[in-house]
Amino acid sequence: MSSAATVEALNKTPYRYGFVTDIETEKISRGLDESVVRLISSKKQEPDFMRQFRLKAYAQWQTMAEPDWAALKYPSIDYQDIVYYSAPRQKEQKASLEDVDPVLLETFDKLGIPLSEQKRLSNVAVDAVFDSVSIATTYKQKLAEHGVVFCSMGEAVKDHPELVERYLGSVVPIGDNFFAALNSAVFSDGSFVYIPKGVQCPMELSTYFRINSDDAGQFERTLIIAEEGASVSYLEGCTAPMFDTNQLHAAVVELVALDDASIKYSTVQNWYAGDENGKGGIYNFVTKRGLCKGRRSRISWTQVETGSAITWKYPGCVLRGQDSVGEFYSVALTNHYQQADTGTKMVHIGPGSRSTIISKGISSGHSVNSYRGLVNMGPQARGARNFSQCDSMLIGDQATANTHPYIQSRQPEATVEHEASTCHISEDQLFYLQSRGIEPEAAVSMLVSGFCRDVFNQLPMEFAAEADKLLALKLEGSVG
Amino acid sequence: MTSTETTPFREAPIQPGDLLLSIENLHACVEENEILRGVSLQIRAGEIHALMGRNGSGKSTLSKVVAGHPAYTVTAGSIHYRGQDLLGLAPEDRARSGVFLGFQYPVEIPGVSNLEFLRVSCNARRQHRGQEELDTFAFEDHVRETMAIVQMDPAFLERSVNEGFSGGEKKRNEVLQMALLEPLVAILDETDSGLDIDALRIVANGVKKLALPTTATLLITHYQRLLDAITPDFVHVMAAGRILRTGDKDLAMALEQRGYDWIEEADGSDTLQP
Numbered sequence: 137m138s139s140a141a142t143v144e145a146l147n148k149t150p151y152r153y154g155f156v157t158d159i160e161t162e163k164i165s166r167g168l169d170e171s172v173v174r175l176i177s178s179k180k181q182e183p184d185f186m187r188q189f190r191l192k193a194y195a196q197w198q199t200m201a202e203p204d205w206a207a208l209k210y211p212s213i214d215y216q217d218i219v220y221y222s223a224p225r226q227k228e229q230k231a232s233l234e235d236v237d238p239v240l241l242e243t244f245d246k247l248g249i250p251l252s253e254q255k256r257l258s259n260v261a262v263d264a265v266f267d268s269v270s271i272a273t274t275y276k277q278k279l280a281e282h283g284v285v286f287c288s289m290g291e292a293v294k295d296h297p298e299l300v301e302r303y304l305g306s307v308v309p310i311g312d313n314f315f316a317a318l319n320s321a322v323f324s325d326g327s328f329v330y331i332p333k334g335v336q337c338p339m340e341l342s343t344y345f346r347i348n349s350d351d352a353g354q355f356e357r358t359l360i361i362a363e364e365g366a367s368v369s370y371l372e373g374c375t376a377p378m379f380d381t382n383q384l385h386a387a388v389v390e391l392v393a394l395d396d397a398s399i400k401y402s403t404v405q406n407w408y409a410g411d412e413n414g415k416g417g418i419y420n421f422v423t424k425r426g427l428c429k430g431r432r433s434r435i436s437w438t439q440v441e442t443g444s445a446i447t448w449k450y451p452g453c454v455l456r457g458q459d460s461v462g463e464f465y466s467v468a469l470t471n472h473y474q475q476a477d478t479g480t481k482m483v484h485i486g487p488g489s490r491s492t493i494i495s496k497g498i499s500s501g502h503s504v505n506s507y508r509g510l511v512n513m514g515p516q517a518r519g520a521r522n523f524s525q526c527d528s529m530l531i532g533d534q535a536t537a538n539t540h541p542y543i544q545s546r547q548p549e550a551t552v553e554h555e556a557s558t559c560h561i562s563e564d565q566l567f568y569l570q571s572r573g574i575e576p577e578a579a580v581s582m583l584v585s586g587f588c589r590d591v592f593n594q595l596p597m598e599f600a601a602e603a604d605k606l607l608a609l610k611l612e613g614s615v616g
Numbered sequence: 617m618t619s620t621e622t623t624p625f626r627e628a629p630i631q632p633g634d635l636l637l638s639i640e641n642l643h644a645c646v647e648e649n650e651i652l653r654g655v656s657l658q659i660r661a662g663e664i665h666a667l668m669g670r671n672g673s674g675k676s677t678l679s680k681v682v683a684g685h686p687a688y689t690v691t692a693g694s695i696h697y698r699g700q701d702l703l704g705l706a707p708e709d710r711a712r713s714g715v716f717l718g719f720q721y722p723v724e725i726p727g728v729s730n731l732e733f734l735r736v737s738c739n740a741r742r743q744h745r746g747q748e749e750l751d752t753f754a755f756e757d758h759v760r761e762t763m764a765i766v767q768m769d770p771a772f773l774e775r776s777v778n779e780g781f782s783g784g785e786k787k788r789n790e791v792l793q794m795a796l797l798e799p800l801v802a803i804l805d806e807t808d809s810g811l812d813i814d815a816l817r818i819v820a821n822g823v824k825k826l827a828l829p830t831t832a833t834l835l836i837t838h839y840q841r842l843l844d845a846i847t848p849d850f851v852h853v854m855a856a857g858r859i860l861r862t863g864d865k866d867l868a869m870a871l872e873q874r875g876y877d878w879i880e881e882a883d884g885s886d887t888l889q890p
Contacts, residue, residue, distance in 0.1 A: 563686065568723045569733070571683050572793060573711040573740030582736070586727030586776065 151408060154378035157243045157348050161267065163222045166351070168215055170194060173321050176221050180324075185301050186293055193310040193320030200314045203448075206477035207506045207538055210382075210419065210446050218384060220322045222352035223269040236272050240264075247375060249344045260340040260371075261286055263327045265356060267348045270325045275339065284337055284368075285330035289357050292328035299330060303361055307390035307427040307454070315386040315421040315448075319355045323388065326356035331366035331397075340369050340596055347376035347383055347407070347418065354385040362397035364430065369400040369596055374443070376408040379416050382445060386421045395430030395457070400438070402595050403451075404603055407443035412501075414473025417445025424451035425481075428460035428489070436463040437480065438594040440603045445474060450508065452481030455489035455520070462491040465591040469584075469607060470503030470535070479509035479540075484517040484550065493524040496588050500531035506538040513550035520550040528558040529587050531580070581608040630800065632662035632829040635699075637682070637715075637801050642693035643857075644681045651677040653857035654693070659801065662829040666843055666868060667836045669854035670876055675836045676720055678854075679803045683717035684710050697801065711737075712744035716799030718790040720806040720836075725777035730789070733777045734759055738796045762795045766822040783810035784819075791822045802826070803834045808842040820845035840872040855880050 164175060173194045177187040202213070224240060236251070244251050244264050251264055251272050261275035263286065270288030279286050285296060293300050310320040327343040347354050362368055376383065385407065391399050401424075410417025420443075426435035437451040453462030464480035482491040491511070499505035511522045528537035539556050561583055569579035585592070585604050592600045630636075637659040644652040651674050659665055667675050681688050682695060684707035695702040697715060705713070725733070738758075739749040750758060760770050766788040778786050787807050794802050804823065808816055824846050827833045835842060843851075843865060851867040852859045853876065861867065861879050871879075 562723070564723045565725055567683075567685055567707060568719065568725070569737075570707040571711050571717055571719075572733070572737035572797070573708050573744070574736055575708055575740075576706075578736070579708075582728055582733070583725065586725055589727030589776075 151378055153247060153375035153406065154408060155246070156377040157239060159237065159239050159348070160225045161222050161349065162225050163219050163349070163352065166217055166219050168218070168220055168322065172220055176322055176324070179221065180290055180293070182293055183297055185297070189305065189310065190321050193317050196311040197314065197317035197321055200311070200317055202314050206448055206508070207504060208446055208448060208475050208477050210475070213384060213419065215318075219349065219352040220355075221324060222267050222349050223324070224266055224271065240266055240271050243346065244344065247344065247346065249373070260342050263288060263341075263343045265325060265327070265343055265345045267346070267352060267354070270327070279337075279339070282335055282338055283332040284335060285328065286341055287328055289323070289326040289328050289359065292359070296328070296330065299361065300328070300359070303359055303390065303392055304357075305390075307392060307425050308388050308423050313423060316388050316423040319357060319386050319388045319423070322353075323355040323357035326358045326387070328358070329360040329368060329370065331362045331368045333363040334365040335363075336366070337368040340371060342371045342373065345372060345374040347374075347385065350377075350379040350381055350383065352383070354383065354387070356387045358387070358389040360389075360391045360399055360401070362393045362399050364395045364397060366394075367398040369402070371402040371404070371596060371599055373404045374407050376418055378408050378411070382417055382419050384419050384421070385444075387423070389422070389424040389451075391426035391435055393426065393428050393430060393433035393435050393460075396432050397430060398434040398436075399426060400436045400596075401426070401451070402438040402599065403440065404599060404606065405439065405441045405443050405447075406606060409443045409474050410445040410472065412472045414445065417474070418443065419446045420444035420449065421446075422449045424449065426451075426453045426462070428453055428455045428457045428462060428486075430457045430460070431486075432459050432461075433457045434461040434463075436465070436594070438465040438591065439467070439478075440591070440595070440606065441466070441468040441476060441478060442606055444476075447474075447476040447478050449478045450481055452483065452510075453491065454483045454485065455491065456485045457489070458486045459488040459490075460486055461489070463594075464491075464493045464495070465594040466495045467498070467588045467591045467603070467607075468496070468505055469498045470500070470505045472501040472503060474501075474503045476504070477506045477508055479507045481510040481512070482522055483510075483512045483514070484520040484522070484547075485514045487516060487518045487520065489517060489520045491522045493522070493526070494590050495524075495526045496591055497526070497528045497537055498531065498584055498587065499528070499535035499537050502534045504536045504538070506540060508540040508542075510542040510544070511552050513545035513547045513552065515546045517547045518549045520547065522550075522552045524552075524554045526554075526556045527587070529584065530558065530560050578608075630661050630830040634661045636661055636697065636832050638696040639682075640694045642678070642681065642695065643691045644677060644688050645691055646677070646688050650691070651688070651857055652681065655854075655857070655859055657852065657859060659832045659834060661800075661832055663832050663850065664827055664846060664848045665832070665834045666848040666851045667834060667854060668838065668851060668868065668871055673854040674857040675854050676805055679717055679805045679834075679836060682710075682715065682803060683707060708740070711797070712740055714741075714798075714800035716794050716797055716802045718787075718794055718802065718804040718807050720809065722778050722786045722790055724779045724781075726779050728777050729773075730775055730777050731756065731759065731773040734773075734793065734796055737793065741797045759796065763792060765795050765825055766791045767818050768792055784812065784815040787811060787819055788815070788822075791819055791826075795822065795826055799831065801832050801834070803836065805836045806838070807835070808837055808839055816841060817845065840868055843868050853879050
């Protein structure tokens with residue numbers, strides 16, 4: 137008897153966040169052309185530089201083709217069948233939380249993200265984004281006392297246009313790739329963070345993304361800037377209702393770290409993954425990149441990817457600063473018919489730059505889970521070092537795991553180390569735990585969580601336990 | 617729901633001499649190979665049994681079949697535990713109801729904290745017995761006390777389960793688990809193998825402390841030195857998937873001096889049962 141018989145393909149896992157909020161939304165009609173781009177810009181009352189940014193991106197996008205190199209199979213997306221602007225109808229200015237529609241507050245309550253003053257998460261400031269529109273940001277005042285700006289991208293364009301103009305598109309150029317160009321043309325909202333020189337952000341910052349519509353694409357844009365010697369830890373969470381149709385999510389995240397600055401960006405992605413037959417779910421095509429611009433700057437990506445029907449995501453670091461540090465810690469769990477093609481890009485430009493990649497892929501059911509990572513050592517990257525470790529775990533005998541490492545070096549004095557392993561969940565480990573009274577399901581999630589320990593240790597404390605629970609939930613029913 | 621179901625379940629008290637484990641004509645195979653070919657063995661509360669025999673005679677297989685390892689298929693015979701059909705229970709339910717297997721080669725489980733593993737395991741057994749589950753703090757006190765039995769350093773709680781443990785440390789961790797789970801029937805598969813003299817004494821003393829008039833122990837071993845420390849009531853010799861001979865501690869002494877040949881040559885027909 138093989139372990140496949142003991143650990144059967146994962147079956148129905150209830151998705152706890154699959155509800156739809158009944159709220160009146162303002163939507164424009166389906167389809168995309170230049171007038172839609174102008175309309176979005178005018179609805180958001182944007183300054184001219186923003187409108188030009190969007191139009192330029194739209195023009196670029198039209199010349200580009202959807203990438204087809206990833207190990208992903210999905211029907212072609214009809215970009216004219218998507219609604220490019222959808223926002224919950226509420227008062228123009230949300231001066232305080234009292235002005236936020238209670239239905240929205242209730243939605244976030246149900247998601248475990250209380251926004252109201254009394255129930256807020258302590259020491260975590262939250263920007264709540266509903267259908268790509270920021271509806272509330274907590275602890276703004278307290279953060280402002282430290283000079284920290286944490287607001288929606290829409291507000292940032294109005295209140296800090298000079299920062300937005302300077303940095304937006306500086307890390308992910310508008311023509312970087314097909315999805316980034318699309319996002320640059322039509323992005324609706326997202327979070328903006330600015331940490332002034334020498335400030336250690338006094339609390340965790342967090343954005344919670346909620347998709348609600350079944351026909352609107354989601355295009356958020358996040359920009360985080362850490363000035364010299366500043367530091368911040370930021371976490372994003374995501375959920376969506378269960379629909380039979382697929383929704384497109386194409387976000388762009390840009391991080392900029394100046395001299396001695398440090399940014400830690402963590403993601404717990406739990407978009408709806410589709411049902412056990414692969415129907416429905418989010419198509420997640422995301423571009424995330426950090427620029428270690430200054431000396432000794434540090435950017436660390438930690439991601440726990442459990443949701444989405446399709447994941448296409450390579451959070452990377454451009455290590456321009458001398459002795460700068462990039463890190464990527466990833467857990468990607470796929471189940472049923474989910475497909476994930478995810479990894480990182482570490483581009484070493486500065487001398488002495490260092491990067492670490494730890495990737496843990498877990499595939500079960502009929503899913504396909506691929507790691508794709510690039511390590512590039514530029515001609516100036518003397519003494520640069522990279523260490524990569526990519527481990528895959530298979531549950532059952534129907535799942536697939538792939539590893540595609542790309543190593544390019546034009547610097548003989550740079551060091552690149554790559555380790556990869558693939559294992560099946562071990563029958564002996566499972567039996568050992570069972571023979572100590574532990575249920576097979578709990579045993580599998582214990583083994584998986586042990587497999588992911590190196591990555592979970594990188595998550596902010598408050599979220600490490602959450603990630604553990606999320607994996608356990610996703611693995612429910614994994615044992616026959 | 618009847619009123620008996622609403623009161624917390626407690627294991628019925630055990631009297632010394634109660635029949636705990638009864639194996640009848642057990643046949644089992646792995647893949648196509650028959651390893652057990654008619655094993656019969658009865659174990660009562662208060663007894664210590666030793667199971668000896670050459671490598672490959674089926675000792676470890678017997679222990680794994682009792683614990684419910686999925687790689688083995690029982691093709692004939694039965695195992696009853698306290699009168700209940702044990703083969704119908706999942707491995708975790710066997711463990712919860714008080715059957716324990718100390719592994720010959722305990723597996724390493726990277727990333728899983730030994731403390732957390734021991735706590736979840738101990739609580740699963742406690743829950744079955746109708747005892748209150750222990751939270752992290754209460755459990756840590758409990759486990760630290762228990763570790764004294766096998767003279768284990770509490771630093772092992774912080775490590776991953778068995779990862780990087782020496783052979784002796786792994787075996788002590790097994791006996792620690794036995795102490796925490798308080799089994800009624802403990803099968804220890806070569807718990808003495810690979811131990812130095814001091815470690816053997818510590819492990820043997822631990823096992824001795826845990827052998828009560830209300831529990832039973834089956835020691836699978838190759839060596840007399842373990843049986844010098846723990847005197848068995850019965851010694852069984854296994855060969856080719858059967859118990860060929862059963863005696864008392866003198867049989868083990870005879871094996872130490874004469875080896876196994878003389879028993880195997882005498883055929884299996886003179887098998888005695890207690």
